[in-house]
Amino acid sequence: MPEEDYVWLPNSEILSFEELDAVVAAFCGAGVDRVRLTGGEPLVRKQLPRFVKLLALRPQIKDLALTTNGVLLADQAQALRDAGLHRITVSLDTLKPQRFFNLTRRAHHAQVLEGIAAAKFPKGVKLDTVVMRDTNDDELIPLLEYAGTQGAELRFIEYMDVGGATRWSRAQVVPRVEILRRLSDHFGVIEALASDSRAPAERFRLPDGRVFGIIASTTAPFCSTCDRSRVTADGTWFTCLYAEKGTDLKGPLRRGEPLLPLITEGWSRRADKGAEDRLAMQQRSALKTPGQLRADPHLEMHTRGG
Numbered sequence: 001m002p003e004e005d006y007v008w009l010p011n012s013e014i015l016s017f018e019e020l021d022a023v024v025a026a027f028c029g030a031g032v033d034r035v036r037l038t039g040g041e042p043l044v045r046k047q048l049p050r051f052v053k054l055l056a057l058r059p060q061i062k063d064l065a066l067t068t069n070g071v072l073l074a075d076q077a078q079a080l081r082d083a084g085l086h087r088i089t090v091s092l093d094t095l096k097p098q099r100f101f102n103l104t105r106r107a108h109h110a111q112v113l114e115g116i117a118a119a120k121f122p123k124g125v126k127l128d129t130v131v132m133r134d135t136n137d138d139e140l141i142p143l144l145e146y147a148g149t150q151g152a153e154l155r156f157i158e159y160m161d162v163g164g165a166t167r168w169s170r171a172q173v174v175p176r177v178e179i180l181r182r183l184s185d186h187f188g189v190i191e192a193l194a195s196d197s198r199a200p201a202e203r204f205r206l207p208d209g210r211v212f213g214i215i216a217s218t219t220a221p222f223c224s225t226c227d228r229s230r231v232t233a234d235g236t237w238f239t240c241l242y243a244e245k246g247t248d249l250k251g252p253l254r255r256g257e258p259l260l261p262l263i264t265e266g267w268s269r270r271a272d273k274g275a276e277d278r279l280a281m282q283q284r285s286a287l288k289t290p291g292q293l294r295a296d297p298h299l300e301m302h303t304r305g306g
């Protein structure tokens with residue numbers, strides 16, 4: 001969870017579904033064929049399945065995904081499936097209700113598990129676990145076992161120092177190499193699988209055939225192959241999770257100006273490698289303070305999608 005007192009955007013600043021669809025159409029015109037709805041928490045947006053349906057009508061979109069904290073998923077899974085959502089990722093950092101409460105300040109653990117149980121999508125379900133030393137790194141094996149019972153693929157994510165992670169420290173990062181060592185100590189020899197170079201996760205197979213992923217975004221960043229764009233709810237376009245500034249698309253959109261030239265020009269200028277730059281730093285602590293995040297909510301990872 002972000003800090004308690006974060007800044008909410010006024011409603012007038014939030015793009016309607018039709019406006020967001022127009023933004024997506026412009027990106028599709030530039031060649032985008034994969035779209036993920038994320039957050040923050042996308043399921044708190046009223047009538048989200050209506051937006052999913054709009055996007056599902058776009059033939060250019062080959063992959064339509066959503067990332068959620070799972071709290072509202074049990075109620076919405078069917079509607080999202082019916083609307084045409086291809087696949088879903090649920091964040092799950094712990095199987096322990098008290099630990100979940102400590103991490104999120106919400107007593108919603110049971111709802112998340114209900115949501116995961118209800119999540120059946122054509123291209124499957126993934127569970128994302130941010131691994132934090134001395135917080136949940138004793139649950140690597142139980143989480144993998146649990147994912148297997150749900151028919152889901154688990155991905156371990158190295159703890160990142162993005163905006164919003166105000167308590168991040170290097171000592172809390174459990175590197176990919178250590179995750180693999182701990183898992184192979186328990187399960188035996190782990191096989192590395194060929195990965196899609198556009199996907200952030202490296203995939204591995206356990207001796208019993210189960211597959212899992214690791215996103216080593218902190219110790220082995222993949223900026224050179226990163227092709228992701230992020231658009232916030234108020235229509236600001238970011239080309240990197242770590243970017244200080246984004247490009248306003250809402251203004252041009254509402255003035256009826258074409259977005260495609262802005263996007264192609266912005267993308268051709270792109271030279272982002274935020275995680276690689278952070279890795280090269282000698283002294284490294286949390287990226288932003290709570291005060292800086294309050295002054296500019298766009299710096300929060302939950303506004304631009306992790």
Ligand code: SF4
Pocket residue numbers: 221222223224226227228239240241242272273274275276
């Ligand atoms: S840090 Fe930026 S450029 Fe690097 S992988 Fe993440 S979003 Fe892409």
